[in-house]
Amino acid sequence: MAIAAAPILACLAISGSAFAASPTPNLLPAESRGVSQAPPPQPINWDRVTQEATDLLSRYIQINTTNPPGNELDAARMLKEKFLTDGIPATTWEPQKGRGIVAARLRGIGKHTKSIILLSHMDVVPANPKEWQFPPFSGLVKNGQIWGRGAIDDKGPGVIELMAMLAIKRAGILLNRDVLFIATGDEEEGGKNGAGWFVDHEASVFSDAGYLLNEGGGISPLADNKRKVYVVSVTEKTPLWLRLTASGPAGHASDPPAETAVTRLVRALDKLSEYKTPIHVIGPVQDYYHTMAELDHGPKQQLDLSTALKDPEYQNKFLADPSQNAAVRDTITPTVLSASPKTNVISETAYAEIDCRLLPGSDPKTVTSDIKKVIGDDTIKVDVLLNFPPISSPSRSPLMTSIDTLAREHDQASVVPSMIIEFTDSHYFRQKKIVSYGFIPIEVLPAEGKGIHGINERIGVKELADGIQRMVELLKNFGARIR
Numbered sequence: 001m002a003i004a005a006a007p008i009l010a011c012l013a014i015s016g017s018a019f020a021a022s023p024t025p026n027l028l029p030a031e032s033r034g035v036s037q038a039p040p041p042q043p044i045n046w047d048r049v050t051q052e053a054t055d056l057l058s059r060y061i062q063i064n065t066t067n068p069p070g071n072e073l074d075a076a077r078m079l080k081e082k083f084l085t086d087g088i089p090a091t092t093w094e095p096q097k098g099r100g101i102v103a104a105r106l107r108g109i110g111k112h113t114k115s116i117i118l119l120s121h122m123d124v125v126p127a128n129p130k131e132w133q134f135p136p137f138s139g140l141v142k143n144g145q146i147w148g149r150g151a152i153d154d155k156g157p158g159v160i161e162l163m164a165m166l167a168i169k170r171a172g173i174l175l176n177r178d179v180l181f182i183a184t185g186d187e188e189e190g191g192k193n194g195a196g197w198f199v200d201h202e203a204s205v206f207s208d209a210g211y212l213l214n215e216g217g218g219i220s221p222l223a224d225n226k227r228k229v230y231v232v233s234v235t236e237k238t239p240l241w242l243r244l245t246a247s248g249p250a251g252h253a254s255d256p257p258a259e260t261a262v263t264r265l266v267r268a269l270d271k272l273s274e275y276k277t278p279i280h281v282i283g284p285v286q287d288y289y290h291t292m293a294e295l296d297h298g299p300k301q302q303l304d305l306s307t308a309l310k311d312p313e314y315q316n317k318f319l320a321d322p323s324q325n326a327a328v329r330d331t332i333t334p335t336v337l338s339a340s341p342k343t344n345v346i347s348e349t350a351y352a353e354i355d356c357r358l359l360p361g362s363d364p365k366t367v368t369s370d371i372k373k374v375i376g377d378d379t380i381k382v383d384v385l386l387n388f389p390p391i392s393s394p395s396r397s398p399l400m401t402s403i404d405t406l407a408r409e410h411d412q413a414s415v416v417p418s419m420i421i422e423f424t425d426s427h428y429f430r431q432k433k434i435v436s437y438g439f440i441p442i443e444v445l446p447a448e449g450k451g452i453h454g455i456n457e458r459i460g461v462k463e464l465a466d467g468i469q470r471m472v473e474l475l476k477n478f479g480a481r482i483r
């Protein structure tokens, strides 16, 4: 997950055929439902919820879902059992052998209200045990923290979503809308065998959904360490992954021609590295810096970033920070290089893969043609490996109003809509016109934030428990809203 400028690594799309999915009548939206003669809600036993959430996250981390290969099915089954034990219908799918998806539906009493999806992913990025203070798949609970790969990205948030639903069900709180839990696999590799597959094959499960919460935002402390800010991502940069293939005569390196596939490719990459894409401050980025400058007494230039960046001196200073640079322009990053496997052999082809990240509003066709112009060599083939259309969700909605209420009432905090420079599975659901926000109501402390895709990933038991409490409050508030 990402909070403001925290990094998420790139994702690679892998396609594949699907194994049969199980039918899901128990998860489908209900035609009609009666208001039951329910007793008044019971108080929630937060100590019990905290203990249970801690145990669940610890066990969840112990199921190694490193992607590739993912192998999320065991994790999906464990989460399904947890829902079923409390009488919440849940189903798993196996989109490819060993891969897993799980969904559950907590029914509300509203007939015409749009349901909300709580999305998370079960797969994690690799972890090298040699670099970690404690083994990354131990799920160790020590000194008030739960350690392990996925603690924050994204098993912790999944546990928060699940436990909030269980707490609401057990307390007998009746919401005006259904809450759907969906945990997918394969997010870290692009989501084709996870959220992408689910949206393509099982859209009927969430046909009544109008809103979604996912990773991509959360609660951050301000510089004074007293006040907090709720950062909600309403849009993301989109990937445009390209492969450049150069060709030339093959041969022995003792007898080299003047030009080879490798020399052509190197020249092309050199030109690309010199190329500076235009600067463009989109609305959510301008608003984010403005609000943060106001709240955090940041540099006054950030009150109007778009104008401030016209000053070359300030522009240089601002762009020197890689995350800030990525927030205001398309980026072009060569990541993969391949040519001859042998030192003395000149290969016929050489290729490079380029990870471009585009701002919402940038046209992938224009960017690709600009790149071809910069390279200026028609013999180099440019193929698109991955791209999807940039889609944003509105900054105003009944869900944002509920987040704003939570921020004010729970933390005396402000809400800041933003753009994240990484991408998540949210785009699959935004394409289905579902208002999707990157926001999980946990406070990720700066030291913990470094563990996301890094070493010593962990989450505080207190942060986890606070996250569940806030999620319950948020769902109660949003569940009471009609529309």
Ligand SMILES: [Zn+2]
Residues within 6 Å of the ligand: 001, 002, 121, 153, 154, 187, 215
């Ligand atoms: Zn993630």
